[in-house]
Amino acid sequence: NAGVTQTPKFRILKIGQSMTLQCTQDMNHNYMYWYRQDPGMGLKLIYYSVGAGITDKGEVPNGYNVSRSTTEDFPLRLELAAPSQTSVYFCASSYGLAGPYEQYFGPGTRLTVT
């Protein structure tokens, strides 16, 4: 199993551009998450999904959108990129939401907006 995969690994965007960060998991997990990690900070939840067709906002959703058309894929869309969105983005998945379910993280996408 590849686990959680993310593309691209690195990206530089100009202010105002848009892009989609891809995330795929092959563990048949229902729950998927997008986090951002700023230097010296923990992980902040952007959006999460409890299954295909169902998404919900996390702590910092502004400037982002998501969709979940399949169990495997959970893309994150950035519209009108801003310097404040410079960060490392991690996608994660888990078997369950509540209870002691560990999260499996992808390798991350390092995004710079200039």
Added chain:
Amino acid sequence: GQQVMQIPQYQHVQEGEDFTTYCNSSTTLSNIQWYKQRPGGHPVFLIQLVKSGEVKKQKRLTFQFGEAKKNSSLHITATQTTDVGTYFCAGRDGGSQGNLIFGKGTKLSVKP
């Protein structure tokens, strides 16, 4: 809302010294998880604690969940250079089906 605080933010140790990071929550937690992130890497799950007062060990790592389920600690005995990285705790509010809330992490550096 729920907050998870972690101290210290940074810890520099000589190889062979012990290391401890502490995690405190503003609310009672249903469970707490610990993750390790190597430099340039992604968080990797280490362990989860569920019961009040629970202590679990993984080789040189000892994890503890407080009696009130509001705090936790990770202790590494005789650190090695392979222990370098950032250690995060993540807790879930005991009264909700909510998401994990991550602490800001403790960055450990080990001098050989």
